[in-house]
Structures are given as C-alpha cells and as structure tokens.
Amino acid sequence: MANDITGPHLWKLTETGVxxxxxxxxxxRRIVYxxxxxADDLVLQEYLSDxxxxxxxxxLKAGAADVxxxxxxxxPEGQEVNGLVVGPIDGGTxxxxxxxxxxII
Numbered sequence: 332m333a334n335d336i337t338g339p340h341l342w343k344l345t346e347t348g349v350x351x352x353x354x355x356x357x358x359x360r361r362i363v364y365x366x367x368x369x370a371d372d373l374v375l376q377e378y379l380s381d382x383x384x385x386x387x388x389x390x391l392k393a394g395a396a397d398v399x400x401x402x403x404x405x406x407p408e409g410q411e412v413n414g415l416v417v418g419p420i421d422g423g424t425x426x427x428x429x430x431x432x433x434x435i436i
Contacts, residue, residue, distance in 0.1 A: 333345065333346060334346050334348065334350060334417070336350060336351075338429075339429070340428060340429050340430075341426060341427070341428055341429070342426070342427040342429060343424055343425070343426060343427075344417050344420070344424065344425040344426075344427060345420065345423070345424050345425070346417065346420070347417050347418060347419065347420060348416070348417055349414070349415075349416050350414075350415040350416065350417060351414045351415045351432065352414050352435070353378035353382040353383075353413055353414040354378075354382065354413070354414065354435035355413075355414050355415075355432060355433065355434055355435055356411050356412070356413065356432070356433035357411070357412050357414070357415045357429065357432050357433075358408075358409040358410070358411045358412075358429065358430040358431045358432070358433075359405055359409055359410050359411075359412065359427060359428065359429060359430070360404070360405055360406075360407070360409045360428040360429065360430045361402060361403065361404045361405065361427075361428040362375065362389055362391065362402060362403050362425060362426070362427050362428070363400055363401075363402040363425070363426040363428075364391040364393070364400060364401050364402065364423060364424075364425050364426075365400045365423045365424045365425075365426070366393035366398050366400070366401075366421070366422060366423040367398070367421070367422030367423040368393070368398060368421075368422060369393055369394060369395060369396055369397055369398055370392070370393055370394070370395050370421075371392070371393045371398075371420075371421035371422045371423050372390065372391065372392040372393065372419065372420075372421055373389075373390070373391045373392075373417075373419075373420045373421070373423070373425050374387055374389070374390050374417075374418035374419045374420070375387070375388060375389040375390075375415065375416070375417060375418065375425070375427075376388060376415075376416040376417075376418045377412035377413045377414055377415060377416070378413045378414040378416075379413075380413070385414075385416050385418070387418065388410075388412055389403060391403065391425075393423075408430075409430040409431075415427075
C-alpha cells in the first residue's frame with residue numbers, strides 16, 4: 332500500500348520518502364504505529380532550517396515479543412514540524428493525525 336495523504340486530518344504512511352517538502356509546516360496531533368511484526372520500528376523526520384538536512388523527530392518501536400500498536404500524543408496544540416519525511420519503516424502502517432498543514436508561502 333502506498334502512502335495516503337489525501338485525508339485532511341488522517342494520513343496513512345507505509346513507505347519511506349518525502350511526504351511534505353521543507354518549508355511546509357505540518358502540525359501533528361498524534362501518531363499511531365501499527366507494526367507488522369515484533370520489533371518493527373518507524374522513524375519520522377523533519378527538515379532543519381537549511382532545508383536540505385533531515386533529523387529524526389519521532390521514533391516508535393514495537394515490542395521485542397509482541398506487535399501491539401504504539402503511539403505518541405502531542406496534545407490539542409500538536410507538534411509543528413518543518414516538512415515531513417518517512418525514514419526507515421520496517422513494516423506496518425503509521426497513522427498520523429494532522430491538525431493543520433501550513434503550505435510554503
């Protein structure tokens with residue numbers, strides 16, 4: 332399944348790659364990771380101010396012996412990131428709940 336960012340408030344991410352380019356401000360409310368197998372992990376990244384370098388901002392990992400979903404909640408105000416890149420994702424689906432995307436002006 333390919334990445335699906337067509338929903339205004341819920342994105343489903345399954346593959347590595349750039350989701351939103353640098354300069355786009357993405358405000359994330361919550362991330363839920365549904366791993367495919369035990370010990371799968373997900374790394375989400377954002378761009379630094381130079382616009383060409385990415386850094387990790389969220390790492391979620393399944394348990395070593397189970398495939399329970401893992402999540403992080405940024406509260407009602409959310410966490411603003413500069414662009415969005417799916418780094419390594421071992422398997423499964425990341426459900427990213429979006430508050431708003433502020434496009435490049």
